[in-house]
Amino acid sequence: MNFSYTILIPLIPLAVFLLLGIFNKKIKPTVSGYIGVFGLLASTLLSFYTAYQYFFVIGKVDGVYQTFVEKTVWMHFTETLHIDMGILIDPISIMMLIVVSVVSLMVNIYSIGYMKGDDGCTRFFAFLGLFSFSMYGLVLATNLFQIYIFWELVGVSSYLLIGYYYTKPSAVAAAKKAFIVTRFADLGFLIGILIIGYYTGTFDFETLNNPEGSAILNWASTSFMGLSAITWALILIFIGGAGKSAMMPFHIWLPDAMEGPTPVSALIHAATMVVAGIFLVARLFPMYYFVEHGFALNIVAYVGAISSLFAAIIAITQTDIKRVLAYSTMSQLGYMMFALGVSGYDGQEGIGYMASMFHLFTHAMFKALLFLAAGSIIHAVHSNYLKDMGGLRKYMPITHITFLIAALAISGIPPFAGFWSKDEILVAAFEHNKLIYYIGVIVAGLTAFYMFRIYFGIFWGKDRKYEHTPKESPLSMTFPLMFLALISIVGGFIPFSEFITPDKAGFDAHLNYPLAAIAIGIGLTGILLAWMFYKKENNLAEKFANGFGIFYKWTCNKFYFDEFYLFVAKKIIFKRISAPIAWFDKKVVDGTMVGIGNKTVQTSEKIKGMQSGKVQDYAFAFVGGVVVLALVFIYLW
């Protein structure tokens, strides 16, 4: 079977980007949206066709899903070490293709309505095209280096889109912050790639991930500071993934990234780009699992669990709707991370991996839906702040219902999608690591609580003073909401374990009733608490907050992470390291160069009188020189 046509999936958005980017001013803003949507629609159809071909026409061979690779050598170093460009088709890349296509398409449709009347519309859709291209390239990458290239490309598109409103200083600052923080983490990724290349002699995923391959079997042959060098490489690669997926301590860019237009938050900072880190760990899962008995994988699990809890706590106290959703995203990403971290490899043991990918899929749908619904609300009331919203259910019925569906899905209430995936994650955690399981359960409760806190705050309660009566958004915006809501309802019934497992063989997953009951109970408790606190205006929440005192204050200020980083950056790095270096550069290096220049100028000032401008003087000097030379040659040689 030939999958080479899948190269078109990334290339179509690239073409859209080039078209809209080059003819920026010549294309009307109204037309550019449709160009973007049709490009993405073509990619989406191709993705679905590929998925159909892969899972249903070819299916399993010898009980295992095959991996298809089409590639050409791009840079040649040695016989084994070369950088290829190509496409790799296996279950998780197909799954990511579907996620990226559906969400991108929906966001593009939504943006037609949301960005209406904005002058830079064409630029916006061009950047969306660039992002889709990079993301497709990332999921289809055949080797570490290719994934790194596209990894940086999604970083750039994210930077461009966060800073879309470039006249707003906060947006520019957020864009820079996102870029610098993720770049900083990517340094770890790059070093990890180089270590892998050095010790295993290959970048190729297939060779690296082969459980019987030399890369995995020979991990013990190298060691550095008590751990295998390969383990170090995997930890460094995970740092890159943590940067993109906003794990602690690299999460600080994600809340600020909400300065971008809301569709961008939905696409990049909720559904697709931020899961790149999870995808990366999943892509290298056999290495993480087998090398050093899963040492690096344990780190993944704990970082994920801590981030998940941490973000959920912060989300409770935030007052900006998009920031609540951003912290919620971070929390759910932590969920996916620790699900990977507690996963096994063979058969039923691979439930964590399967659950992580399942949650990635369902989360992409309902979180994109939440963001788009939030965008619809912001569009109607012209404010990001929860205090400016209230009683909106009368004005915006569709947004209300879809938001409710998404909130129920993320809170893990059956039969919505989030319940099924979250339940699998909790089962996996329960079987492998009790501590992480308890963290997961607490986070599930917190998630339900903060989700319904904003739900009740926005759609119930009293009306606020609105400049003009909020009204439902146009069809271009409500259609994606309804479509994603539909997926959020039925998405959980997809038998994911049939398709996606670490060993690619598939297994039958069953609902674990006691654990499911606990999860539902916790979710309902969270909702009930939120109902008590926020359904009616009362001072219960305030009293509660005061009860926590200092802890509440810390949470409100996001545990002072930003301040800490600023302190380190400004007081220590800038003042103690950068300032002396800058002094050296300015005074010594620049000083030398400027000194040479100044001396030259001074000397020239003194001797410029020799250039009299009289031809005869020059002729005299010339003849005199010839005479002197003649004398020298005749008499002294």
Add this chain to the structure above:
Amino acid sequence: MIEGISIYEILTLTSILFFIGIYGFITRKNLISILISVELILNASVVNFVVINKYLYPDILQGVFVSIFIIAIAAAETALAVSIIINLYRQISSVEVKDTEIMKY
């Protein structure tokens, strides 16, 4: 080949002619005089070509050709120089060399 006159005498003569040209070029104040001096230098070299050809290589004619060539080019060059001088005169109403020093530093 002229009877009774050796190549040394003629070369001495052309050398004197050449240095007269150089001297004139350096000392004259008037652009026309400088042009004439340049012609003297050129003529000295033309005579050199002919003489050396006749005395040392009587069988060939290259030197004579080159001298004719130089005369032709000198004529063109003079025309050019005179036209420059005329233009200069129109600009600054002078053909004195000391007035044409705007190219200095």
